[in-house]
Amino acid sequence: MKWLVALVVVLNLVVAMYGSLKQRPPLDVHAQEVSPGQVKLLPANWKPDASASKEQASAPAASAPAAQALHESKTAASAAKAEAKPAGKPEASKPAAKALDKPAAKPQEKPAQDKKPEALACYRWSGLNDGLLSRVKGGVPQLKLKSGQLQEESKEENKGSGRFWVYYPPLATQSETKTLSAELKDKGFDNYIVSNDEFKGNLSLGLFGKEDAAKTLVARLKAAGYDKAVVKSKDQPAKMTTLTFKDLDAAQAEHLKALQKRLTPGIALKGC
Numbered sequence: 001m002k003w004l005v006a007l008v009v010v011l012n013l014v015v016a017m018y019g020s021l022k023q024r025p026p027l028d029v030h031a032q033e034v035s036p037g038q039v040k041l042l043p044a045n046w047k048p049d050a051s052a053s054k055e056q057a058s059a060p061a062a063s064a065p066a067a068q069a070l071h072e073s074k075t076a077a078s079a080a081k082a083e084a085k086p087a088g089k090p091e092a093s094k095p096a097a098k099a100l101d102k103p104a105a106k107p108q109e110k111p112a113q114d115k116k117p118e119a120l121a122c123y124r125w126s127g128l129n130d131g132l133l134s135r136v137k138g139g140v141p142q143l144k145l146k147s148g149q150l151q152e153e154s155k156e157e158n159k160g161s162g163r164f165w166v167y168y169p170p171l172a173t174q175s176e177t178k179t180l181s182a183e184l185k186d187k188g189f190d191n192y193i194v195s196n197d198e199f200k201g202n203l204s205l206g207l208f209g210k211e212d213a214a215k216t217l218v219a220r221l222k223a224a225g226y227d228k229a230v231v232k233s234k235d236q237p238a239k240m241t242t243l244t245f246k247d248l249d250a251a252q253a254e255h256l257k258a259l260q261k262r263l264t265p266g267i268a269l270k271g272c
Contacts, residue, residue: 120246120247120248120249121245121247121248121249121250121252121253121271122244122245122246122247122248122271122272123244123245123248123253123256123269123270123271123272124242124243124244124245124269124270124271124272125242125243125244125245125256125260125264125267125269126240126241126242126243126267126270127240127242127264127267128240128241128242128243128264128267129238129239129240129241130239130241132263132264132267133241133243135263136243136259136263136264139259139262139263140259142255142259143245143248143252143255143256143259144252145245145252148246148247149245149246149247149248149252150243150244150245150246151243151244151246152241152242152243152244153241153242153244154239154240154241154242155239155240156237156238156239156240157237157238157239157240162209163207163208163209163233163234164207164208164209164210164211164213164214164231164232164233164234165204165206165207165208165214165231165232165233165234166204166205166206166207166208166214166217166218166229166230166231166232167194167199167202167203167204167205167229167230167232168180168184168191168202168203168205168221168226168228168229168230169202169203169228169230170193170201170202170203174201177193177201177203178193180203181193181203184203184205184221184226187224189205189217189220189221189224189226190205190206191203191204191205192204205217205221205229207234211231211233214231215231217229218230218231244272246272256269257269
């Protein structure tokens with residue numbers, strides 16, 4: 001312990017001696033005295049050189065303490081940091097930039113517009129007698145109709161047979177009609193009294209295949225004094241059927257038209 005104290009004392013003495021040796025020597029005023037012979041007088045209009053004055057002015061600045069330069073550098077550094085901070089603030093908007101980097105939302109696809117329903121056709125096939133109806137029904141399955149697409153309607157119609165009947169209306173009484181029948185036979189006009197249909201009591205004078213022939217007989221009767229003879233076209237009742245095809249698509253309509261042209265070229269389809 002003693003040696004440690006002794007060492008500290010020795011170190012203090014060394015430091016004190018070093019400090020005394022570094023002290024500046026006392027200023028000798030007499031050493032700075034100038035001899036009168038060395039003094040030089042300047043002219044009255046003398047001015048100092050501008051470059052020299054500048055050098056003298058800059059000399060103090062050059063000999064400025066290092067602490068002042070260090071202080072100025074620190075001040076400049078702090079000012080630069082202060083200016084850098086506001087410039088760095090916009091970085092806070094980076095999340096917004098990231099948001100922009102996200103892929104834009106895809107526009108919602110518009111729902112597909114509903115397709116317009118296909119126009120459906122409707123046709124009537126009329127004027128079919130029993131024979132034609134049977135043939136048409138034989139070709140209907142190829143249309144592949146659904147329930148309710150085919151309707152059938154039948155009715156009785158009077159169809160001309162192409163024959164013409166000449167008759168004479170009955171007289172007031174049956175006896176008078178018989179007398180007239182006898183007179184006509186005597187003059188060459190063959191006849192008989194109808195007894196079994198709606199023309200019961202009329203005198204039938206003939207059935208002709210051509211209307212002109214029937215009219216010729218009527219003219220002869222009129223020339224003989226019997227001017228009440230009548231020409232009538234004989235009609236025969238017939239069952240006629242009309243088929244109605246509803247809600248046909250394009251394919252069904254085409255098959256129906258082809259079937260009509262093949263089976264009844266003279267009976268056209270009609271729209272409904």
